[in-house]
Amino acid sequence: MEPFETTETMEREELRELQLERLRALLPRVRDAVPTYRGRWEEAGVDVDAIAALDDLARLPFTRKADLRDTYPFGLFAVPPEQVARIHGSSGTTGKPTIVGYTGEDLDLFATMVARCLVMAGARPGMKLHNAYGYGLFTGGLGLHGGAERLGMTVVPVSGGMTERQVTLIEDLRPDVICVTPTYALTLCQAFRERGVAPEEISLRYAVLGAEPWTEAMREEIDAGLGVRATNIYGLSEIIGPGVSGECVEARHGSHLNEDHFLAEIVDPETGAPLGPGEEGVLVITTLTKQALPLVRYWTGDITSLDETPCACGRTLARMATIAGRTDDMLIVRGVNVYPTQVATLLGEVAGLTSNYRLVLRRGATMDEVEVEVEAREGTDRHTQDMASHLARLIKETIGCSMTVAVLDPGALPRSDGGKVVRVLDQRGEPTALADQA
Ligand SMILES: [Zn+2]
Known part of the structure; x- marks a missing residue:
């Protein structure tokens, strides 16, 4: 895999054309396959065949987490069950998880998106990844695993927990990159300190952190404690899992959104009205190319803003600011x-x-x-x-x-x-x- 895919550096005008083309293929497919969407769009009086510009998307209603709960487990799926290659789920704070699914093509996309984010974070083919994200229904473990394999890394599938064993494996196998939640990265910093291992003796060079909000103060602590350059990876299982966006190690200033596959809008949390670049609001995403569970105008609940100005790394993909909060929280x-x-x-x-x-x-x-x-x-x-x-x-x-x-x-x-x-x-x-x- 080259450091960049061509779509990561394309002119923004060209990117918007690609997004529109993909959106116009997506909407009729979703309408024909998913009764919930069909009914809702009819009710809103929108003929999706007539969508002619990206701005027209704002005429469609939002999709919310509650819609996934109400149609649990497979109601919003757009392919027959036998085409679903894998199921994941996100932990619900109460009761049942939210179920998401992937076709073979979706898993391919998932791996590519994560591989892209790993490259942004400094990882390269041939490097070794210590994967401390949880494996299982949670998308983190298998998501990073697939992306790292796609990139051509060596993956150590450790999963979370058993801190002493994590530290021993890092000391013995000498990985270059770790992916882990930021709070657990802090636990590992402390474990190394207690073992008397200095940061410069730790083989790790890059840390890819996500699955929860974190701060610049935590970044400084993790950089210093593990001897790494830590970057953010963002995602949510409803959209695909990790790999929706990632920070580049060059700038470490906002996460580049993979906009050729995930069309992002920022809207007012109260009114739902579209907001412009730089304005803070709720991130809403349309999955442009996903097959099994395409989501149109999904209300992520995450409060952020988008920066479309050029980045030091050369990518033209817009950057999401650090999540300022979640409407749910x-x-x-x-x-x-x-x-x-x-x-x-x-x-x-x-x-x-x-x-x-x-x-x-x-x-x-x-x-x-x-x-x-x-x-x-x-x-x-x-x-x-x-x-x-x-x-x-x-x-x-x-x-x-x-x-x-x-x-x-x-x-x-x-x-x-x-x-x-x-x-x-x-x-x-x-x-x-x-x-x-x-
Ligand atoms: Zn960048």
């Missing part, structure tokens, strides 16, 4: 919209704190209260009270609401064992004014 604290990731971002500005945190929601005397639990860094000489008031002030100034801050001892908060970490602990019982938005 949004809390309303005393009338102010708050995303937990906003708090995470501020941690890097307070000397002496680690990037680990948790929001605890409690029922107060008159209104609900939020306590931010953070950890002091090992060996810091700052007083906990200083750090607590510093962070509380930043939260008040930046987010616009008051939270109490508790600075705990180093290592006091739960760490990742390979999966996702719980960032919001709700101890309020019955829903109140502070309830999560549905």
